[in-house]
Amino acid sequence: MSESTPLKYAYYPGCSLHASAGEYDLSTRELFKELEIGLTEVPDWFCCGATPAHNVDELLSLSLCAKNLELAEQVEGDLAVACAACFSRLKTTQHVLAESDVKRKQVEKAIDAPLKIDGKVKHLLDIIAHDLGLEKLKSAVKKPLAGLKVACYYGCLLTRPTDVPNLDCVEAPTIMEDVLAAVGAETVPWTHRLECCGANFTLSRPGVVIQLTNAILDSAKAAGADCVMVGCPLCHGNLDIRQKEIEGVYNTSYALPVFYITQLVGMACGLSPEKLGLGALIVNPMPLLKSKGLV
């Protein structure tokens, strides 16, 4: 990317970012403003169907995503997606419809229009690490996150399955660690960074979520992390909102603040805690940040 072309994206926040993950939306907008990356929200975007749609009705899932991709075409630039689940569904739709003529025709019939879905879909991580680039990110850092030990949690859908998201290696990704190294944080090697938190069961089977998420928090703590970083509002909901409940069930204490990528990178770029929505986190990150001299 040359100096003269400013980065510009269509923005698909996803449902959670307008409700339970408002701080992810806020910190994304503030960080991108700071990095001079343009974001224009896709007009009238709607739910991608997430896991429940493809779980029971693939055609519906593909059609909802195809329509959203068509809406995104109205806005200049590649599509920036914040939520790992939306990202996965939109990429899967492109992948499946490129491979199957039958499904392509069915979806065209369902949305009653020729498919316009070939625009690039990118997760925020991809934009920060590759489009902006780590060198430029480094030059934007005002307050390196020195001394902060972060467990990078990828979860399921940022990298899996093979050939679909194509964000990084499916079994040994490093994109989060690379971004954090650029902003001066330390990352810990740990066992559960690609394990599932059970997001889809948060409503129907919270017991399952508690068991899976406990293993993740336990592993992060054992690896010596001070906090966890995620790129998905559903992972965040389980790790942050349910953390107290999990501590109760397993009679233990984690006290691990869970940050969004945009919050940690934003902090390094000198944005205030208010602009990054740190007050909306359930596990209070302030004592940790104060102890490291970061606020």
Place this chain on the structure above:
Amino acid sequence: MKKKKMIISQETMDVDFVRKVESLSGTSVRRCFQCGKCSAGCPMATFMEHPPNRVVRLLQLGQWQRILAGRSIWYCASCETCSTRCPNKVHLASIMDALRKLSWDAEGPSKESYVQLANKLFLQNIRTYGRQYEMRLAAVFNVKSGQFLKDLMLGPKLLAKGKLKMFHHKNKNMTEIEKIFTRIEAMRHKGEAL
């Protein structure tokens, strides 16, 4: 539960059902040679009576009733670990989707009504509002599943943090969205899609 003996014969093997699964999922169950990598990496295998590799084996043998009679397919988290690790490119996560779809259509016996209820309410929400109305989704789920107190303690905390929105924005393009649902229903009615 007493284990029923499995008899493999032309009468007990329903290959048509398996073809439907293969066509919906775009993957072939015959490619599986039972290495078990899918089950080894599955975070949900401990909750299932048939772990992923056995689900595929039962499909190979045309014994789908055994799969749908249990809760295995509803306990799949769609984390895609199985599909990623399969050495034979059996897309197991898609097979699980296809099985849930066929089970959902038939409203066949399922022991996992909570997951089905959550899915159903989630899709209804799209049809009514366009975007997910998280608070309503959780409230209606609790009422319909009879678990009035579930996660009640989280409520005030989430409200205080601005994470629960009492009022919800309804999309302007609701007619467009509704049409997607009705067109798909019409296609299925005419037999143009599974």
